[in-house]
Amino acid sequence: MKYGYARVSTSEQDHAGQVDALKSAGAVKVFSEKISGVLAVRPQLARAIAALDPGDVLIVTRIDRLARSSRDLLNIVHQIEKKKATFRSLAEPWANTDTPQASAMLTILAAVAQLERAFILARTKDGRDRAKTLGRKFGPKYKLNQEQITHAIDLQREGRGLREIATLLGCHASTVSRTLQRHKPEEEEIA
Known part of the structure; x- marks a missing residue:
């Protein structure tokens, strides 16, 4: 069975053209959203x-209607393949997962996405x-200042x-x- 997916970004846009193209391509049911x-x-x-069964096909008019990035595309195609179904784009036949060329192209995209992720991690690090x-501290900000911490220790004593x-x-x-645990006097920690 063939299913279609149509998406537009805003409520002012109309996905009727996508729906027509998907139905012309054989989609029995079209899932659409704004x-x-x-x-x-x-x-x-x-x-x-979720509607896909083994052997079914999910069709879109263009990849950008389905995915925001190559990583997103790969994740969605992976979900489709886990259902033992295939993916087809009317505008980009190179991405149709029912051909060996598409498998090669998606493998290349996966490698590029993985490389891109490694670059992002390296830049972040x-x-x-x-x-x-430069002295920047990471992690949560402490709720109590040093004066309050000292006061809390005194009150506990x-x-x-x-x-x-x-x-x-x-x-x-x-x-x-938590604050008192973090600021235990050294003699208490040794005991």
Whole structure:
């Protein structure tokens, strides 16, 4: 069975031309939606893929109606292939997964996407390392400043409970607990 998927980015656009082309190509049912391709969650696309049975075909008019990037295309094609179905683009026959040429092309795209991902990770690591060298600290910001931490330690030494300390400092008891764990005096850690 052949299914179609049509998508336009805004509500002002009309996907009737896509629907007609998909039906002319033999699509028995066309799943269509008006949603930005930037959004990872596209309900009608998910329904179209879920409807596929082994041997079925999912048809689109152009790849850009299906995927936002080569990585996105590969992920969607992988989902289709897991269903033992095939993918077909009316405008880009080189991407049709029912041909050996398409398998080769998708393998090349996968390699390029993997290389692109490696470059992104390397650039991100370089940027983080450079920022650390310049004194930038990563991770969550502490809720209590140094004066409040010292006050919390003093209150704990006086025998006050976590909830009471938290109320006095205007935070949650778990915040006080984590802070006191992080700032245990060294003699307590040794004991």
